[in-house]
Amino acid sequence: MNAPMADPMLTLYGESFASRLLLGTAGYPSPDILARAAKASGAEILTVSLRRESARQRTGQGFWQLVEELDLKLLPNTAGCHSPKEAIATAQMARELFGTDWIKLEVIGNDDTLQPDLFGLVEAAKALSEEGFKILPYCTEDLSAAERLVAAGCEVLMPWGSPIGSACGLSNRPGLKALRAYFPDIPLIVDAGIGAPSHAAEAMELGYDGVLLNTAVAKAGDPVAMAAAFGKAIEAGHQAFAAGLMEPQDMASPSTPMAGTPFAGSGRVS
Amino acid sequence: MNAPMADPMLTLYGESFASRLLLGTAGYPSPDILARAAKASGAEILTVSLRRESARQRTGQGFWQLVEELDLKLLPNTAGCHSPKEAIATAQMARELFGTDWIKLEVIGNDDTLQPDLFGLVEAAKALSEEGFKILPYCTEDLSAAERLVAAGCEVLMPWGSPIGSACGLSNRPGLKALRAYFPDIPLIVDAGIGAPSHAAEAMELGYDGVLLNTAVAKAGDPVAMAAAFGKAIEAGHQAFAAGLMEPQDMASPSTPMAGTPFAGSGRVS
């Protein structure tokens, strides 16, 4: 039993979570399905959008009851904000409304790809950090932005896998690997673009600490089953990373090479 | 609850299994680790190699006790056989020794890649089928071999993902998709080349019915934890396929497009 163990908990800003899946709450067929999907996923953190109106009006009473029952942490986001100023104002409103200084910070540079505006993001992160916010920035794999976000006080980074809602998975694996290599001690969460459990597992197998999902669950044929599937895949990827994955081999090698000596390094197998 | 449900059982030759993971037994650090990995994986079918000696000598008493305790099905294979004649003889011996007419049929054409010899495979499958064997052929995504194997009586096909032991995952996705499309009613199991849980999940997301693993578990830093991870990933991929995965989108679309109308098609969201 002296095998390596995966860290069972995801720790962000001093709070620990048993689940490494963060779930978005937009675009579900109904509040009830959202509530059941959240439960099936095992997520302990739900993102909620605040833009232009109060959250309670937007998402229905059933959802909020579930949130209370499940003791889930709400992570307000600044989705739809196109400037630091707008994002900062939205974050401040969210703090009032939700009573939390956690904020998923989005500053969108482009309405079609929803790619972050790295420059506006860093500016907003600096300002919000000074106001004591605990920022989870939606960024990219860009190292120069990552360094500035960490310098601004971000204790976690959330690079995209591919454009929001694209379901394309990890478009730039080498870039995500480099980000992981350069920030070994910062929790990294892939946020956006994940379309299938295999994508989420792959992110975890690269050593990422978590995955934030929304569209792939909300738009699935059966969001509740899909949420459960993602929950398992993220656990699987995390556990596999800790258990020590094989490197891909260029040339094949037999898995049953030596009949008679099935156990490596053992002359005595009876 | 009228959402689509994944078929919970894998049915092969009239027998049903709750797990869709088949586990190989070669190359583990010890019989004990093999036994614990098998248990952690949830696998109900274990492949065993017979070549040139009796199975009991090869794998140790501890393993066989576990097999009996766990009520696992043993699937003998013809690993290492290079001709139909050799494979047929090995299958016959295996039937005697293990008391089963199930056989994982391997006829290896190449010692380095361990690629199946499709011609020898079809020949051996015809002969063994006439003798009443229930054949699980290790093949490739080749449609012309697949047709002949099915015509020979194979009720399941086991194409490789990539060369045995390579850990490269699915080298030819389009080929595996075509095989799935042309044999919608034949159980298809990816056998060989799977290196990570994300690979296994991806096979299931393509609609495959199961995954057969060996090296990626046996050679993991922690085979027991890795076995558990694969078990979860295969469940996740299967469940996600049934739940209806999104198609990847060429252009990004926002996941929080319409603040104020978070639930599609609903004017009333309170």
Add this chain to the structure above:
Amino acid sequence: MNAPMADPMLTLYGESFASRLLLGTAGYPSPDILARAAKASGAEILTVSLRRESARQRTGQGFWQLVEELDLKLLPNTAGCHSPKEAIATAQMARELFGTDWIKLEVIGNDDTLQPDLFGLVEAAKALSEEGFKILPYCTEDLSAAERLVAAGCEVLMPWGSPIGSACGLSNRPGLKALRAYFPDIPLIVDAGIGAPSHAAEAMELGYDGVLLNTAVAKAGDPVAMAAAFGKAIEAGHQAFAAGLMEPQDMASPSTPMAGTPFAGSGRVS
């Protein structure tokens, strides 16, 4: 000038060709465009389909005049044949009609993917080889079929890159690399699935000896310009393979690492 040189000629069955592009003749907007595309491509071998009627009726007088003027070699094919018997009969007719014992041998196993029937292909190759045909078999990357084709007397192999007309490029790179590695002395030509000059260049960079194209040129917006583009890309890939390509590096290394010592191994740079 003592640098390694690419073999300038492609030699097939003792005949040498300066161009490594083989061009198909189906599906062009007009015979004139086909003729001009053939010329622009630099191809010295054109495939022609024989099925069910005489070639002269099918392709127009202008094309044949060009063939005569350009001194191109015609390579009849057995496109559309679904059985060895049909393919053999078609090859025999082609020999009569075109006065050549060269034949591009296709035995199609599947009408949608147009994947070769490897079993029928080997059977037809054996029969035609005994009749003295010089066979260029349309096959896949499968090693067990390749061995039997070579044993049957084929002096060249033409594996698909991906399904005919799909324009998907090289669907199974590892498989194509393995085929190259196991048949270092057999000319290998990628036939089918090439959609862009980059695909053709990549095949050549893997050490392939040539590329056979049809749809990507015939269905291009401007087939003549596209033919010229493919001609250049195939030359480029061949030349690059011979010139010694860099291996991709996992970690970046600077291309201008040492200001002041721009020339490796040189202390004197003035």
Add this chain to the structure above:
Amino acid sequence: MNAPMADPMLTLYGESFASRLLLGTAGYPSPDILARAAKASGAEILTVSLRRESARQRTGQGFWQLVEELDLKLLPNTAGCHSPKEAIATAQMARELFGTDWIKLEVIGNDDTLQPDLFGLVEAAKALSEEGFKILPYCTEDLSAAERLVAAGCEVLMPWGSPIGSACGLSNRPGLKALRAYFPDIPLIVDAGIGAPSHAAEAMELGYDGVLLNTAVAKAGDPVAMAAAFGKAIEAGHQAFAAGLMEPQDMASPSTPMAGTPFAGSGRVS
């Protein structure tokens, strides 16, 4: 002859070039090989590094003679600069030394990946633009940096394909495609990471306007032949883009579908 024609010229800051290959000058085995590679490539623009010493000392007399003979344009770069300040000073020195206001602007954020520091890059671009420099910025596919570079007066963008010297090709195809889509009127040149002619052709097939190379040529077994190969591949990719590439097809379609009617839409083919 009314087919679409590729724009034969690459126009940057009002100057036109027949070649779309830009060649770096670092790391060649000798000045002579560099000179011959430059000639073989057809490049009309050569980048030169200035850092810490005069160019003439660095590269040898033979190279400069060739530059004068071939009438090549020199593009000084700021390779190795880690801050806007350093890059600005280097650009100013380069203007003196080379008598040109063109500058390839590099501000490196990371010594291992040599990824640009997007923030420093934009800052330096603003400052140099005000001084009248014609800036060719080494950037990434990031849209938010691209917008600021264009706003700062850059009339061309040079995103990396993958890390400098990695030979990995296009690591983030979707990102490069998005950049192309969002800046249809800005010349875009892939700079860095190109390892093979197929990579360069692919960049051009995505609609890019040029490719800047160094390591893949300098470190080739035969740099002169490799330079020639890249020259052809870039032409091929550019021509193919203009000629209208087929879209990859999910399902195969026959390229010789209708024997007897080889020319689309033509009842009369004699």
